[in-house]
Amino acid sequence: MIGASFVEMEKMNFRIRQSKDTNHEMVEEIWKKTALLRSVDQSRIYRMLVKTKFHLLLLAKVDGKVVGAVNAFYGRWVGYIHHLGVHPDYQRRGIGSHLLSGMCKQLRERKVRLAILFVPVRSTRRQHDDRIRFYRRNGFKGIGKMFVKKL
DSSP: OOOOSOOOOTTTOEEEEEEOOOOTHHHHHHHHHTTOOOGGGGSHHHHHHTTSTTEEEEEEEETTEEEEEEEEEEOSSEEEEEEEEEOGGGOSSSHHHHHHHHHHHHHHHTTOOEEEEEOOSSOOHHHHHHHHHHHHHTTOEEETTEEEEEO
């Protein structure tokens, strides 16, 4: 993995960094625990897409252990953020907000002007409402199940 975009929080003692690793086994466990893992994520097409220069992966680590991750694919001016997940034992500590703002920063650096994300379909009502509040708190505007943010 190649590290970049470090964010240190003295109190929380976590790091967020960009990863070039295309082996998602380390984050798939987090996606499973947060109901984000889909069969398409393990497909051949997806595995090929994550190897392109248009894919970004940010990881959050605590004491060397991956506790959160967020993916994005981007094109000329739009970035699609997906699979923002933080291990349940580490949620509500600011890690998700730092992952999301870090990804928005990475997309801005690549001249992306609009970030899009969706509320996951497979979520409980409480998870759904929590995610919507989280996205809004982080500057995203809701349009149905889609949330957008001008970068």
